[in-house]
Amino acid sequence: RRATQGDVSDALSRLRASGEDPVLIVIAERCLARNPEDRPRDAGALTADVSRYLAELEESAQAAKVAAAAAEAKAAEERRARRLTIALAASLFFVVALVGAGFYWRAESQRQRVAEATGLAGAALERAASLLGQAKASRADDGAAWDAAVAAGEQLERLIAAGPVEENTQRRADALLADLRAADADRRLLALTDDIVQQGATHSDVDSWKRMDDAYVEAFRDAGIDVRTASDEAIAAWIRKSEHPERLANAFELWVWTGEDLKHRFGVNRYTRSLRDRATPIFLADTDPFRTKLRDQMYRLLPESNTIDVNVLRELADDPAFETAPATSLSWLGTCFFSAMEPDFKGGMRVYRRAVALYPDDFLLNSDYARMLAMLGKDAEASRILSRCVALRPGVSGAWRTLGITLRKLESYQEAIEAIRRAISLQPDHMPTYVDLWLTCVAMGNLDEATSALEKAKSLAGDAIETHVMLMRALPERSPMERTGQLERAIALLESAQSGLPDDADGRSRLDSWMTECRKAIEYREATLPEVPEWAMPEIAD
Numbered sequence: 453r454r455a456t457q458g459d460v461s462d463a464l465s466r467l468r469a470s471g472e473d474p475v476l477i478v479i480a481e482r483c484l485a486r487n488p489e490d491r492p493r494d495a496g497a498l499t500a501d502v503s504r505y506l507a508e509l510e511e512s513a514q515a516a517k518v519a520a521a522a523a524e525a526k527a528a529e530e531r532r533a534r535r536l537t538i539a540l541a542a543s544l545f546f547v548v549a550l551v552g553a554g555f556y557w558r559a560e561s562q563r564q565r566v567a568e569a570t571g572l573a574g575a576a577l578e579r580a581a582s583l584l585g586q587a588k589a590s591r592a593d594d595g596a597a598w599d600a601a602v603a604a605g606e607q608l609e610r611l612i613a614a615g616p617v618e619e620n621t622q623r624r625a626d627a628l629l630a631d632l633r634a635a636d637a638d639r640r641l642l643a644l645t646d647d648i649v650q651q652g653a654t655h656s657d658v659d660s661w662k663r664m665d666d667a668y669v670e671a672f673r674d675a676g677i678d679v680r681t682a683s684d685e686a687i688a689a690w691i692r693k694s695e696h697p698e699r700l701a702n703a704f705e706l707w708v709w710t711g712e713d714l715k716h717r718f719g720v721n722r723y724t725r726s727l728r729d730r731a732t733p734i735f736l737a738d739t740d741p742f743r744t745k746l747r748d749q750m751y752r753l754l755p756e757s758n759t760i761d762v763n764v765l766r767e768l769a770d771d772p773a774f775e776t777a778p779a780t781s782l783s784w785l786g787t788c789f790f791s792a793m794e795p796d797f798k799g800g801m802r803v804y805r806r807a808v809a810l811y812p813d814d815f816l817l818n819s820d821y822a823r824m825l826a827m828l829g830k831d832a833e834a835s836r837i838l839s840r841c842v843a844l845r846p847g848v849s850g851a852w853r854t855l856g857i858t859l860r861k862l863e864s865y866q867e868a869i870e871a872i873r874r875a876i877s878l879q880p881d882h883m884p885t886y887v888d889l890w891l892t893c894v895a896m897g898n899l900d901e902a903t904s905a906l907e908k909a910k911s912l913a914g915d916a917i918e919t920h921v922m923l924m925r926a927l928p929e930r931s932p933m934e935r936t937g938q939l940e941r942a943i944a945l946l947e948s949a950q951s952g953l954p955d956d957a958d959g960r961s962r963l964d965s966w967m968t969e970c971r972k973a974i975e976y977r978e979a980t981l982p983e984v985p986e987w988a989m990p991e992i993a994d
Contacts, residue, residue, distance in 0.1 A: 475505050562616075570617040573608065577625050580604035584632050587639075588695065598639055605632040638695040641675045645703035650815055652710075654850025657884050658718040665714060665722065668707035679707065688736035701738040702780040705731065727751060742773035743781055750784055753791050762792040762799070769803055779814040782807035783821075790824055797828060808837075815844045819851065822858075831861045842871075849879035857888055865896035883912040 470477070479501050485491045492498040583601040590597040605628075611617075612625050648671065652664025672679045677690045687704070694700040712727045714720040723730060728751045735747065746768055752759040765788055768774065774782070782803060789800030804821040811817050818841050825834035838855040845851060856871035872889045879885065886909035893902035 473505075473509070475508065479505060566616055566618060569611065569615050570621050573611045573615070573617045573621050573625060576604065576608040576611050577621065577628060580608045580632065581628055584628070584635065588635060595643075598636065601632060602636055605629055605636075635695045637675070638700075641671060642696060642699050642703060644671050645706070646816070649703075649706050649710075650819075650845055650848045651850065653706075653816075654819060654848055654854060655882070655884070658714070658720060660850070660882075661710060661714050661718060662720065665707070665710045668703075668710065672704075672707070679704070684732040684736060687733035691733060691737035698738055698740065698743070698778055699780075701734050701743075702778060705734050706780075708734070727754065742768065742771060742777055746781055746785055746788070749788050753788060758791060760788055760792045762789070762794055765789055765792060766799060769799065769806075774806070775810065779807060779811040779817040782810070783817045786824065787820065790827070797824075800824060801828075812840075813844055815841055815848070815851075818844065819854075822854070826858060831858050834858050835862060835864075842874075847878060849875045849882065849885070851875075852878065853882075853885050853888060856892065860888075860892045860895060863895075865892060868892045869896065869898070869901075881912060883909050886912065 479498070482491060482501075483498065492501060580601065583597070583604045587594070587597040587601040608625055609629060612622065612629075615622075617625070645668065648664055648667045652660050652667070655661075669678075669680060677687060679687060682690075691697050691700045691704060708727065708730045711723045711730065714722060731747070731751060735744065738744070745764065749760050749764055749768075752761075765785065768785055769789075777785075786800045786803040786807065789803055790797055792799075794800065801824075804817075804824060807817055808814075808821055818837050822834045822837040822841065825831075825837060835855065835858045838851065838858055841851045842848070842855055852871045852875035856868045856875060859865075859868035859871060869889065869892050872885060872892060875885050876882070876889065886905045890902050890905035890909060893899070893905060
């Protein structure tokens, strides 16, 4: 009824509430408009409106499809982007994790290597330290202990170089290796100086003592000091730095006395300072009461003024410090006793016997003891001590030579020749040893080897040996030449050669003694032997 009355408000309300497309609602509202002017003119206009709506609807649908497709594409792109981002993030995380794991593995591997190397080096360090301590506490001549310590140090050095090791272990190893090198260098120097005096002082010729003096100077220079030019204070400081300053002081002292012996025994004056002045570094470096008291007596032992106090020597012999004094000091004490000319030399013999009991394996002590025994005419006992010497140091030529000379004096000629041959094998260019071989062979009656030894001696020394040779051939009861009338010829050669001999006080004294023996032999021959025909005399070159 309302519609017939033109009231379409309810219809419009329901239309608007229908939820239809607003454009269709607008077209429907126009069709239901109360005023005819507001309605479509006709069906064609309405059709046009509807067609336009449908066209727009189609366009909207197409646009919606395009938008939907674009949205889908965008969504897909966003999904791909998200997947790519996730993939990149995952890749980055993987790379970071991989790199981190690599760094961690490397750091862990390095840590393990350091720990392993440190463990090995630490064990080697402890072993080297232990062996070094044992070597330092061992006897001076215990080469095996030092060889073991040096080998352990070399192993430690290789492990440290292969490293890496912890810093603390590195520092400890560096300190130990420095200590080992210094101690081993010190030990080698002392061993070298021992060898120098063993090879030189066991001979009694000037050339051996010159070489000994030169070798000492070179050894000290190689160890860092020129003892000929350095100040007393510098030498004393160098001695004190040694691992064994008392032994180095003794070595330096033997060099000082070598120069003194060259001067007074052989007339070779190499040093302008007095003996006591040259010994100043020893007194500065070694202040041990026992050794200082002994040295106060030693440096009174001079050819021009021997003022040794035998009472002081007896005090030293009774001092408890005797039991721990170095072998070299005890040998000096024995020498001082002998130089003091004590009756029967009882004090000196007592010192040497006690010292050898304390140091049975000390070569120089035994050698000095044998020398003193020989000086006292105790050749049998001297030969036993010398046999010990060559057992201790079989490579020392002079010890074998001295043993041979002593055995010759005991008329053990074959043993003497064997000992002298051993000396020659060790030092084949030492002329005096060939003279000793010659003399021993003559005494034994082995003239072929005697001649060979003589020729070798002459080739080493030239005409200078002729005097010695002629003298030896003239000695009574030791040479077949005593019946040939050549004693006078030997005397003449000796007298004419005297002026050309070295300024050697000991040598000249022996020469005078030998010439006296020649003259006695002449007197004996003249009194007891018939004249030897000229044709029976062997030819001897002038």
